[in-house]
Amino acid sequence: NDPSNPYWLTEGNVASAEAKKLGYEANVGASKGDTNAESTLIDTAITNKSVAIILDPANASGSVGAVKKAIAANIPVILVNAEINQDGLAKAQLVSNNAQGAALGAQQWVRAIGQKGNYVELLGSPSDNNAATRSNGYDTVLSQYDDLKKVGSQVANWDRTQGHDKMQNLLQAHPDIQGVISGNDEMALGAVAALKEAGKLSGIKVGGFDGSPDAVSAVKAGELQYTVLQPVAIFSAKAVQEADSFIKTGKTGAAQEKQLFDCVLITKDNAAKMTAPFTMTP
Amino acid sequence: MTRPDAAPDRDAAVVLTANNIAKAYGSVHALKGVNFEVRRGKVTTLFGENGAGKSTLMKILSGVVKPTSGAIELDGSPVTFASASEARDAGISIIHQELSLAPNMSVRDNIFMGREIAGPTGIDYAEEARQAKVLMAELEEDIDPMTPVETLRLGQQQIVEIARALSVNSRILIMDEPTSALSAAEVEVLFKVIGDLKSRGVAIVYISHHLEEALQITDYAVVLRDGAMTAKADRADIDLEWIVRNMVGENYHLGTPPTGYQFGEVALSVRDLTVTDAANTGIAVVDRLSLDVRAGEIVCIYGLMGAGRTEMLECIAGRVPKAGGEVRLEGREISRLTIAERIAQGLALVPEDRQRDGLVQTMTVGENLSLASIGAFAKRVLLSRSTERAMVDQSIKSVTIKTAGGHAAIGSLSGGNQQKVVIGKMLTTHPRVILLDEPSRGIDIGAKAEVFRLLAERARDGLAVVFSTSEVAECLSIAHRIIVMARGKISAEFGSDASKEQIMAASGEAVVH
Amino acid sequence: MTNAASTTTPPSRASASGGGFELGRVLLEGRAYFALILIIAVFSFLSPYYFTVGNFLTMASHVALFGILAIGMLLVILNGGIDLSVGSTLGLSGVIAGFLMQGVTLPWFGVILYPPVWVVAILACGLGGLIGLVNGVLIARFKVPAFVATLGVMYMVRGIALLITNGLTYNSLGGRPDLGNQGFDWLGFNRIMGVPIGVVVMVVLAFLGSLVLTRTPFGRWLYASGGNERAAELSGVPTRFVQMTVYALSGVCAAIAGLILSSQLTSAGPTAGTTYELTAIAAVVIGGAALTGGRGNIRGTMLGAFVIGFLSDGLVIIGISSYWQTVFTGAVIVLAVLLNAIQYRGRAKAPAVAGATPAAKLAG
Amino acid sequence: MTNAASTTTPPSRASASGGGFELGRVLLEGRAYFALILIIAVFSFLSPYYFTVGNFLTMASHVALFGILAIGMLLVILNGGIDLSVGSTLGLSGVIAGFLMQGVTLPWFGVILYPPVWVVAILACGLGGLIGLVNGVLIARFKVPAFVATLGVMYMVRGIALLITNGLTYNSLGGRPDLGNQGFDWLGFNRIMGVPIGVVVMVVLAFLGSLVLTRTPFGRWLYASGGNERAAELSGVPTRFVQMTVYALSGVCAAIAGLILSSQLTSAGPTAGTTYELTAIAAVVIGGAALTGGRGNIRGTMLGAFVIGFLSDGLVIIGISSYWQTVFTGAVIVLAVLLNAIQYRGRAKAPAVAGATPAAKLAG
Numbered sequence A: 001n002d003p004s005n006p007y008w009l010t011e012g013n014v015a016s017a018e019a020k021k022l023g024y025e026a027n028v029g030a031s032k033g034d035t036n037a038e039s040t041l042i043d044t045a046i047t048n049k050s051v052a053i054i055l056d057p058a059n060a061s062g063s064v065g066a067v068k069k070a071i072a073a074n075i076p077v078i079l080v081n082a083e084i085n086q087d088g089l090a091k092a093q094l095v096s097n098n099a100q101g102a103a104l105g106a107q108q109w110v111r112a113i114g115q116k117g118n119y120v121e122l123l124g125s126p127s128d129n130n131a132a133t134r135s136n137g138y139d140t141v142l143s144q145y146d147d148l149k150k151v152g153s154q155v156a157n158w159d160r161t162q163g164h165d166k167m168q169n170l171l172q173a174h175p176d177i178q179g180v181i182s183g184n185d186e187m188a189l190g191a192v193a194a195l196k197e198a199g200k201l202s203g204i205k206v207g208g209f210d211g212s213p214d215a216v217s218a219v220k221a222g223e224l225q226y227t228v229l230q231p232v233a234i235f236s237a238k239a240v241q242e243a244d245s246f247i248k249t250g251k252t253g254a255a256q257e258k259q260l261f262d263c264v265l266i267t268k269d270n271a272a273k274m275t276a277p278f279t280m281t282p
Numbered sequence B: 001m002t003r004p005d006a007a008p009d010r011d012a013a014v015v016l017t018a019n020n021i022a023k024a025y026g027s028v029h030a031l032k033g034v035n036f037e038v039r040r041g042k043v044t045t046l047f048g049e050n051g052a053g054k055s056t057l058m059k060i061l062s063g064v065v066k067p068t069s070g071a072i073e074l075d076g077s078p079v080t081f082a083s084a085s086e087a088r089d090a091g092i093s094i095i096h097q098e099l100s101l102a103p104n105m106s107v108r109d110n111i112f113m114g115r116e117i118a119g120p121t122g123i124d125y126a127e128e129a130r131q132a133k134v135l136m137a138e139l140e141e142d143i144d145p146m147t148p149v150e151t152l153r154l155g156q157q158q159i160v161e162i163a164r165a166l167s168v169n170s171r172i173l174i175m176d177e178p179t180s181a182l183s184a185a186e187v188e189v190l191f192k193v194i195g196d197l198k199s200r201g202v203a204i205v206y207i208s209h210h211l212e213e214a215l216q217i218t219d220y221a222v223v224l225r226d227g228a229m230t231a232k233a234d235r236a237d238i239d240l241e242w243i244v245r246n247m248v249g250e251n252y253h254l255g256t257p258p259t260g261y262q263f264g265e266v267a268l269s270v271r272d273l274t275v276t277d278a279a280n281t282g283i284a285v286v287d288r289l290s291l292d293v294r295a296g297e298i299v300c301i302y303g304l305m306g307a308g309r310t311e312m313l314e315c316i317a318g319r320v321p322k323a324g325g326e327v328r329l330e331g332r333e334i335s336r337l338t339i340a341e342r343i344a345q346g347l348a349l350v351p352e353d354r355q356r357d358g359l360v361q362t363m364t365v366g367e368n369l370s371l372a373s374i375g376a377f378a379k380r381v382l383l384s385r386s387t388e389r390a391m392v393d394q395s396i397k398s399v400t401i402k403t404a405g406g407h408a409a410i411g412s413l414s415g416g417n418q419q420k421v422v423i424g425k426m427l428t429t430h431p432r433v434i435l436l437d438e439p440s441r442g443i444d445i446g447a448k449a450e451v452f453r454l455l456a457e458r459a460r461d462g463l464a465v466v467f468s469t470s471e472v473a474e475c476l477s478i479a480h481r482i483i484v485m486a487r488g489k490i491s492a493e494f495g496s497d498a499s500k501e502q503i504m505a506a507s508g509e510a511v512v513h
Numbered sequence C, D: 001m002t003n004a005a006s007t008t009t010p011p012s013r014a015s016a017s018g019g020g021f022e023l024g025r026v027l028l029e030g031r032a033y034f035a036l037i038l039i040i041a042v043f044s045f046l047s048p049y050y051f052t053v054g055n056f057l058t059m060a061s062h063v064a065l066f067g068i069l070a071i072g073m074l075l076v077i078l079n080g081g082i083d084l085s086v087g088s089t090l091g092l093s094g095v096i097a098g099f100l101m102q103g104v105t106l107p108w109f110g111v112i113l114y115p116p117v118w119v120v121a122i123l124a125c126g127l128g129g130l131i132g133l134v135n136g137v138l139i140a141r142f143k144v145p146a147f148v149a150t151l152g153v154m155y156m157v158r159g160i161a162l163l164i165t166n167g168l169t170y171n172s173l174g175g176r177p178d179l180g181n182q183g184f185d186w187l188g189f190n191r192i193m194g195v196p197i198g199v200v201v202m203v204v205l206a207f208l209g210s211l212v213l214t215r216t217p218f219g220r221w222l223y224a225s226g227g228n229e230r231a232a233e234l235s236g237v238p239t240r241f242v243q244m245t246v247y248a249l250s251g252v253c254a255a256i257a258g259l260i261l262s263s264q265l266t267s268a269g270p271t272a273g274t275t276y277e278l279t280a281i282a283a284v285v286i287g288g289a290a291l292t293g294g295r296g297n298i299r300g301t302m303l304g305a306f307v308i309g310f311l312s313d314g315l316v317i318i319g320i321s322s323y324w325q326t327v328f329t330g331a332v333i334v335l336a337v338l339l340n341a342i343q344y345r346g347r348a349k350a351p352a353v354a355g356a357t358p359a360a361k362l363a364g
């Protein structure tokens, strides 16, 4: 996926590092969310006679074809971070438990702003079903509090600039909000910048998702209330190990195809524990 | 000679009649109810100043533009043409005043574009090429049908244009200034061709600003003046003087060399100037040419198309690089300077093609006038509007440009006035030497006279003037000295008392009567 | 000012004179060939997998997409226009195909229609042609500059694709036997004698294209109206018709590419094909066509497409960071035109004839 | 073939005659004004929050980015060129700024330099100018068509930005008091009398721009070389110098925009500004400039920028899906030029004079 986001960068780096450790030659490519680019990458992976492909699908449905192609070339595919809408293809799908993470975040967020108030939501790009999963996760929690009203929501495509601009517009439309809940950290940080500029940061609480280094430092600085750490480092490493074991034993060694990794909440209190990007040492 | 209302003589069948055709472009009334007849096997020549409406009338007859009012009758039955190709199918073809060729395509493709000869597999290229060859032979030009048009010089391009019109075996052939870029020899050939066409019963409409030339082939003369017909007559009844009178009201002569003052120092001195062909084929287009012009002197350079005048002048002005020799302006070697620097030094060129090289169509008359000297109006950084306006008005007056004022769009001016703008623009740079490449090209006789008068005045004030021309008559107007160029060399030099025959002979041009 | 002229005189000659063989062209296209060979050589040296039939077929099938777009783009560029909307059209046609494959509900009959694949394909192409026609009408009838018209259409079409799918992606375009609408993935998955269908389609289109350009009146009309529209018009060439047609054709090409892509992925996303128009244009230009119209030919364009495709795939195969790929792509584009420019600089000095002046402008 | 000519005659006159008042212009720009007013009216009606000072300021600060890009773009387009690289330049300048703010390590001195903000800003702008100059040299010296040259540079610059940051985003550009490199967010955060700095910068640039265009020889040269390069050259206009300068200036404008953006976000991402070039071009065109050069002015361009910005922000505020925003943007672009085209269609019919031919072509 697009490595201009630290999240996916770490994903790639950790995986290749792990692979090298296990004595493979790793080759990281970025689809930038374009399914065609992705399938091109798969093709070249096939050409390169790769022993295994670890794929962060660009698109829940769009990537199915690409995966099929790899399977057809009988190269085991292990999916990380995002799922595809068809089971039984990939050897394994290792994803962070977005629903759980969202719930976790939402609860913390409620604690931060209290039981009542108006808020707005920034959504990721709709073609990525993590966006939906997280948004639903938020809603299930927040809808329990009748006094919390979602007065607006905008798609900011995971992007910081858009997060910033859309936040400014939302502020205009809804000056009376207490909170912003965001589908990922980039958008959240964009929102923070916008709020800072409007001098409303103190009054409005922002929550992110991903646990990216920038976000963590923002949490430390108290600009961001919290972020939800996706154990990307963990599961991308795990993915490689499973690939390895599959190549050697023919089994991933995991019970079922879909493996959910629970997310961890990062707040001011435990932000210090972030040793490396996306890795927390308890 | 006869009055317009006089009955048209009957000795040749009228094929095409235009009944009080009127055409208005917005406010401009290009034609105001013109009646016009074309007779089979005869040449009907259309005379008129720039903007008289000649081309407009022809465009209407050939279906290019639709008349605002009026009717056209072909063989007595009314017709209306929705497009040029409809007119062509009806047997009317036209050679347009402005070249209309696709430079990226070969001669063959240009001749047959829009009228492809179908073969079993798409276009029958072989057949087209063959016919193209035949046409070229007929016009006595050895141009390979496959050569891209862009590599032909202007004259040859015009030949291709003519060939295209001939390739349609039409009953009516309209030629709007077909010879503007042709050498006398080429004109000869064209006239021969026209002769054959006449004998084959083709009706021809001919337009030209070269009056004597046109008279050679005229059977019927029609004169337009600002959109209305002022006179028509048989060849037998008319002469040059008659045409000019009806064109411009009174009789014109192009002026005489200004006298009564001494020439100054040598202003421009060219030594062994050599310029190679634009296409880098190494051919010397200008061949070790040397020339001196004194302040206040007017020098005319006569030559055939392709003699190398444009190259020489553009090279002196810094547009094309020189292959050898040196150019001195008032003693200073200027070969190394840029165009801008040469202008600053006092050397100005009025280019051959004003549309392409002279005017900025997107700017107003005033802005065009001040363009070359714009730097002068900058007080510190900003332009001084007032100074500029003053200067513009002043030069509009001094160059006598007929225009609504400095703010008018350049496109709204007639050809002659546009030319004056280009000249005015260069004069505002206060040059010591001014080069004019065919300043009279495509402008009417009235405008010509004014331009020459203007140049004569400036010469009096010590300006050195060099102008090139393709019309002998113009050599014998204001020039103190006439230099004839042929194949890049000076073939002869005359005083203002030379005869047309001498000059033409020296240019390697057959003397035409 | 004569650069366009200079950059591209030779191919033009060639193309314009429909088939005539000439040194200039050999030199120019020779260069493109050379670039291609160089690329292949270098990568074959760097990766054992590069120089294999399998890989070439794969790469070819990647090139196919851009190649097909580029063919349509070439027609438009020959006309002196440009078509920025092909990327979006590609996306929309895929989406429409997906939409139809999902079955169309006709509420007032209460039935769900599952049109067979060929119907879907035709409808998608038709749509592409329609979009192209919109461009054509805007440009030919209303005289809107091509760049702007197609820019606007690009946005609109993209937006529509997103609205239809609500940003989501159609998948499982495989169809179902019981509905008799199977075989959509044929385009993407099948191979004729080992050659992916996409490549076959491209070759066929290329062949048809050069036939039209060199053997038919339409081809000559296109070169003529691209070279000097006024002249063409005066000599009875139906310039407006030509103009509209090329945009329509470009639209159809885009639609075909869209079908191939979505069938390769057996899914259709609304954002597919974003910025592909630029790649297509790059291919055409590397292929020696002039953005001023009238100059260029299919062979060159194909070469251009292959240069771009083989390069970027090669970089992926030897595992170079995707950032470098971006840099290289840019470098190649500049280099390609730069070389032409330099070689024909001498010519550039030649006095351009009136007709050639346009070239000048755009280039400036 | 006379479309360009027709579409844009009036503004040209206007601009060219820098200040001369004319019916044509009033009509044409009147329309842009009208569009803007309409947009404002509609949205004010739909949302109580739209018509507020606060909101206008916010929207203005969004417009500022594109506005600044558009000013540079206008210069290039007046010259008859186009600059596709501004988006990438914007991104890179931000990245460079971020890079410098992080502190430059000089290994052989073993020290880390923290250049003060103004130095950073100047360096970033310098870089932008440099990139522009590369475009200029390619186009003016080597006669590479502007579209292609800037397309290539666009890719290369983007790639470089990605390589420098390795895809990451620099943040915390706030600077640190102890290092004396604070105040980078000044551009993005501060306001002068409530007006965001970005807007102020845009206004200043717009003012300078129109001064240069209407009151200096350079402006006149620009219009001239855009209108007819050959004629300009023969009148002693340093056309190459003009050409290079406009691209350099466009680069600087892009860099400035990049600084403002990254300071608004107090972070600089390598992918910032992607496709902004298209928005900028759209603004210039909606503002009535001709892509053929010689016609257009700053006021129109600013209007164009505001039309686009106010529209898309308005749609966000009334909470319309971002997909509709895409559609509308496209629609507005087409509509704007369409209206001009229709109004001047009558003129369009007039056979263009030779000089106008270039215009025609590019537009075709």
Ligand SMILES: Nc1ncnc2c1ncn2[C@@H]1O[C@H](COP(=O)(O)OP(=O)(O)OP(=O)(O)O)[C@@H](O)[C@H]1O
Residues within 6 Å of the ligand: B025, B028, B029, B030, B048, B049, B050, B051, B052, B053, B054, B055, B056, B057, B097, B412, B413, B414, B415, B442, D350, D351
């Ligand atoms: N397309 C046009 N739009 C507006 N006015 C036009 C147009 N074409 C011609 N005119 C005007 O109509 C009048 C006649 O033009 P026309 O070209 O017929 O003159 P002409 O006799 O051919 O002049 P020349 O000898 O220079 O060719 C001129 O005043 C000209 O300005």
Ligand SMILES: Nc1ncnc2c1ncn2[C@@H]1O[C@H](COP(=O)(O)OP(=O)(O)OP(=O)(O)O)[C@@H](O)[C@H]1O
Residues within 6 Å of the ligand: B150, B151, B152, B153, B154, B277, B278, B279, B285, B303, B304, B305, B306, B307, B308, B309, B310, B311, B352, B438, B470, C350, C351, C352, C353
């Ligand atoms: N576009 C061109 N390409 C190649 N050669 C050219 C071109 N134009 C002119 N030439 C050559 O340059 C020489 C001079 O041509 P040119 O027409 O400039 O002479 P000229 O005396 O200026 O004629 P005129 O001034 O009447 O046009 C001729 O031999 C011609 O073949």
Ligand SMILES: [Mg+2]
Residues within 6 Å of the ligand: B054, B055, B056, B097, B176
């Ligand atoms: Mg005429």
Ligand SMILES: [Mg+2]
Residues within 6 Å of the ligand: B309, B310, B311, B352, B437
């Ligand atoms: Mg000449």
